[in-house]
Each structure stands twice: as C-alpha cells, then as structure tokens.
Amino acid sequence: MAEESALKVQDLHKSFGAHKVIRGVSMEAQKGDVIAILGASGSGKSTFLRCINLLETPNSGDVYLAGEKIRMKKNRHGETVPEDIRQVERMRSRLAMVFQGFNLWTHMTVLENVLEGPVHVQKTPKAEAREKAAALLAKVGLSDRADYYPAHLSGGQQQRVAIARALAMDPDVMLFDEPTSALDPELVGEVLGVMRDLADEARTMLVVTHEMGFARDVSSKTVFLHQGEVCEEGAPSKLFSNPDTEQFRAFLSRMN
Amino acid sequence: MQAVLDLIPLDIGLILANFDRFMWGVWMTLNLTFLALLCGGLLAIPMAIARASRHPVLNPMVWGYTYVFRGTPLLVQTFLIYFGLGQFEAVRESWLWDPILSSAWWCAFIAFTLNTAAYSTELLRGAIIDTPKGEVEAAVATGHSYAARMRRIILPSAFRRAIPAYSNEVIFMLHGSVVASTITLQDILGVGRWLNGRYYLAYEGFITAALLYFLIVLAITRLFRWLERNYLGHLAPRDSEAPASPQ
Ligand SMILES: Nc1ncnc2c1ncn2[C@@H]1O[C@H](COP(=O)(O)OP(=O)(O)OP(=O)(O)O)[C@@H](O)[C@H]1O
Ligand SMILES: [Mg+2]
Numbered sequence: 001m002a003e004e005s006a007l008k009v010q011d012l013h014k015s016f017g018a019h020k021v022i023r024g025v026s027m028e029a030q031k032g033d034v035i036a037i038l039g040a041s042g043s044g045k046s047t048f049l050r051c052i053n054l055l056e057t058p059n060s061g062d063v064y065l066a067g068e069k070i071r072m073k074k075n076r077h078g079e080t081v082p083e084d085i086r087q088v089e090r091m092r093s094r095l096a097m098v099f100q101g102f103n104l105w106t107h108m109t110v111l112e113n114v115l116e117g118p119v120h121v122q123k124t125p126k127a128e129a130r131e132k133a134a135a136l137l138a139k140v141g142l143s144d145r146a147d148y149y150p151a152h153l154s155g156g157q158q159q160r161v162a163i164a165r166a167l168a169m170d171p172d173v174m175l176f177d178e179p180t181s182a183l184d185p186e187l188v189g190e191v192l193g194v195m196r197d198l199a200d201e202a203r204t205m206l207v208v209t210h211e212m213g214f215a216r217d218v219s220s221k222t223v224f225l226h227q228g229e230v231c232e233e234g235a236p237s238k239l240f241s242n243p244d245t246e247q248f249r250a251f252l253s254r255m256n
Numbered sequence: 257m258q259a260v261l262d263l264i265p266l267d268i269g270l271i272l273a274n275f276d277r278f279m280w281g282v283w284m285t286l287n288l289t290f291l292a293l294l295c296g297g298l299l300a301i302p303m304a305i306a307r308a309s310r311h312p313v314l315n316p317m318v319w320g321y322t323y324v325f326r327g328t329p330l331l332v333q334t335f336l337i338y339f340g341l342g343q344f345e346a347v348r349e350s351w352l353w354d355p356i357l358s359s360a361w362w363c364a365f366i367a368f369t370l371n372t373a374a375y376s377t378e379l380l381r382g383a384i385i386d387t388p389k390g391e392v393e394a395a396v397a398t399g400h401s402y403a404a405r406m407r408r409i410i411l412p413s414a415f416r417r418a419i420p421a422y423s424n425e426v427i428f429m430l431h432g433s434v435v436a437s438t439i440t441l442q443d444i445l446g447v448g449r450w451l452n453g454r455y456y457l458a459y460e461g462f463i464t465a466a467l468l469y470f471l472i473v474l475a476i477t478r479l480f481r482w483l484e485r486n487y488l489g490h491l492a493p494r495d496s497e498a499p500a501s502p503q
Contacts, residue, residue, distance in 0.1 A: 117399065
C-alpha cells in the first residue's frame, strides 16, 4: 500500500453569497512538503486555507488528513455542514494554524498560550507539556519571555510564540496565512528563520505568503492561485525562472 | 477634644451610643448586597452565554427578562415581591410562603438578586461579544470544543474586561440596597431612620448612614483597583509596567 499523503484537498468550492471565491481547487501535500501558495489580494488564498480546517465551511469538495476524510453532510436547508463536530475538532487539533494577526490569547502568558492546546485539548499531563513547552520556547528563542503577556511582546516575538503554540500540538500539517505580513520589515527575518528551520525538519507546511524569496528557496512546490483557481503550480525553480502563464508572469513582475 | 466636639452641630454622643446598632445595619446592608451580587452574578453567567448565542429560544427569553428588570425601578420590584405576591392565596398557602416570601429579608434578597442578575447578564454579554474574533478562531483552530472555548478562552477574557464596568454595578447595588429599609429591614439607612425618629433628630442618623455608605464605596473602589491591577495587566500597553507574572 502506498503511503497516504499527509493532506489531500479535492475539488474544493467556496462561495460567499453569489461570490464564488474558490472554484475547484485541489492540492496534495506529502509528508515533509512545503507548499507555498501565492496569489494577488482577493484571489482566495486565506479562504482556501480556512476551508481546510473548517474555519470556513466549503460548499463542496473533500479534505483528507493522513487518508482520513472529514465527513460532511447536507443539513435541512441544503447547506454543507460537518457530519460529526467531534471528528472536525480532532482533525483541527492535528492541523495547526498560524495567523497573520498572531491571535495569541491575550489573557494568558506566553507559556500558558503554548500549554493550552496540549493540556486542554490533547489532555497531555501537565509536567510533560511544560517540558515540551520550555523546549519549544527555546527553539523559537523566547525562553526568557515565558511569563510575559502577548501585549508586552513585539510582533515578531508574538508570531514566534504563535508558531511555538502551533508546534506544541505536534501537528501533522501546519497552515500559515501570511505569517509575516503584519510585521515591521526588520522583524520579518526572525519569523522566516524559524519557518526555514521547520522546513528543514521536514514538517509538512502550507504557507500563504507574499515573501517571494521564501517561496523560491524553501518551498518544495509553489502554487499560484488566480481568481479562486490554481493557475500555475510546480517546482519553484521552474515557476520562478520560466512561468507558463501570463497571469503568473504579471504577478511576479508586480511583486518585484 | 471636648472643645472640638462642641463645634460640630451634631449629637456625636448619641451616634456613638448607638454605634452597635449601626454596625448591625452595616452587616445587614453588606450581607444583603453581597449575597445578592454573588447569586445574581452566578445566574448571569449562563444567561449571558445564552444572550451572546444565537439560540432561537433562550436568547429572546433571557432578553425579555433583562429588559423588564432593567426597565423598572428596584423599589417597585421589591414592593411587588414583598407586598404583591402575598395577595395571592396560592402563594400564601405554598411552601414558599413560610419561611421565604413572608420574610422581608428574603423578599429584598430575591428582588436584589433578580435585578443585579439582569444588569450583570447584559454587561457580561457585551464583554463576551467583544472577545477578539481572532482569539476565538485560534481556539477553534486548536481544536477546542464550544464548551472548552467558552470556559478556557472567552469567559476568562470577558470576566477580566468586565471588571471596570462591574465595579459600577456593585456600587449601584450597594446604593440600591437602601430599598431594604422601606420594607422594615434595619440596614444602614434603616438604623439611621430609626435613630432620627426615636430622638426627634433632623440629620444625625442620615449623616452617619451617608458616612458608612461612603466608607464601603471607598473599600469597594480599592478592591476593584486591585483587581484591575492584577487581572487587567495583560492589556496594559507595552513598557508601561514591568511584565506581570501570571496571577
Ligand atoms: N467572510 C466573508 N464573507 C464575504 N466575503 C468574503 C469573506 N471572506 C472573504 N471574502 C471574499 O473572498 C475573496 C477572497 O478573500 P481571501 O481573504 O481569501 O483573499 P486572499 O487571497 O487571502 O487575499 P489577501 O492577500 O488580501 O489576504 C475576497 O473578495 C473577499 O472579499
Ligand atoms: Mg488573506
């Protein structure tokens, strides 16, 4: 039996009202893949990522995590809804997300943020979770900030905490939605550095980004979304040196 | 000392002679107010969750309740329970009559509890609704269930943000508790009125009562300042203070 891909998305559709935002996107990530998702503002990158962990409910299409399908059904109004919310919650705990706006829990300290998921969702024993949290904070270079509240950290530090919080769940796949876009330029490097380390560890990652350098150098595959469809995809070396479509070429020239 | 006392146009001696009565009044005011705040606060939590939800039955039901209790004076509510319910034969004959609805203390306690529950519900609902959307999404994305989100993220955050507004509710309730003196209870104002009536005084009783209420408000204000320092430090701007350690 061939090994299951870590994440498989099949023919995903999502509309907001009459506005079709995602029009049949499929994507497959093998374990250790880093997929960079590019696209102009409004092309549906965030919506696509949010459909994977059901922060938005797709209208149709299937999501498989390590071969397990997230089961959906139609409710009596004909809308697509999860069949079993428990299954969705379990899937979400294996799909960590890092947001553009960090979204740390402001009433908790850095350490409490990192402990929250393992202790209260995965029910990891506290001592074990603490040990791991300390190691993760060391990994993102924030051991000395464990007792700070998020509001007392810089943006770059907050995003590194958010990455540690995501890692604490031992996720199968990590979803990043423009993790550096809200940062001052001088703080972007520290976050990208942590993400490069993760890629080197063969973490499976989907990264929506406007950082062309990161997509080109770090991703194993780059996908360009245009108006809710995959317009061009492939190895970054190929895409960046010799784009096939006019749209991607135009996008690249705008980015540079 | 005597010379100073003579300058004050108050019968200090009389006030001091009845000091223990005033202390009983303080006790009555405090136990009524704070028991009502405690029970009303506990009732407010599930009701605020209902009001912050889109539940088609619970939300409008709780809304109707808070609308009525916030739209009518506490004095009227207390009278309706104390004088009104006794008009019904069924009430007088039910197990609720003795020892509960026939007792002035219980009637005041029930009215105060229902009143503060209504205000606290709407106050907490506001704080729940104002929880930053991103923080709730982060909990959803982590795999928290609705209950876990409420218990771990939304309520702890909302309680903290509600502290400043809730301090007004506590002071409002303390002041409102004077209503107890209109249904025979010897709270602080009740003792003041008794003193004035007993000795045909113009204001010794009221001045003493005012001073006692003032001192209690002072203590409440201090308590809330302490709560804000300890539980709202996480929202203080950067560098304004040394980082607070987790409470
Ligand atoms: N909750 C929503 N309700 C209605 N429309 C929405 C909603 N979320 C997104 N949209 C619309 O869907 C389209 C795609 O939005 P999306 O946020 O996915 O784009 P994006 O590619 O992430 O853009 P950006 O680079 O600006 O983040 C936009 O036109 C947006 O207005
Ligand atoms: Mg986006």
